[in-house]
Amino acid sequence: MEKNYCIKCKTFVEKKLTSQDQVYKVHGKDIKIKADEAVCINCGTVIYDEMVEIAIINKLFNEYSMREKVPPVGV
Ligand SMILES: [Zn+2]
Numbered sequence: 001m002e003k004n005y006c007i008k009c010k011t012f013v014e015k016k017l018t019s020q021d022q023v024y025k026v027h028g029k030d031i032k033i034k035a036d037e038a039v040c041i042n043c044g045t046v047i048y049d050e051m052v053e054i055a056i057i058n059k060l061f062n063e064y065s066m067r068e069k070v071p072p073v074g075v
Contacts, residue, residue: 004038005048006042006047007047008045009040013047014040015041015049016041017036017038018037019035020035021033022035022037022056024056026060026064031063031067032063033063038052
């Protein structure tokens with residue numbers, strides 16, 4: 001399994017995904033999505049995970065285009 005670096009444990013750790021309500025600003029509007037967040041299984045610190053980041057960006061654009069009735073913008 002792919003491991004991620006935890007800045008608190010200072011080593012590569014197993015991650016777990018937790019689903020969270022998160023609010024992001026897209027073009028000045030608050031967009032709320034339910035997104036996964038990768039956390040360290042040892043200490044619970046949020047860790048960077050590329051797949052998670054990509055999934056969040058995709059969800060944000062889908063949500064934004066649905067709400068604003070504009071076609072999805074290519075990134
Ligand atoms: Zn940790």
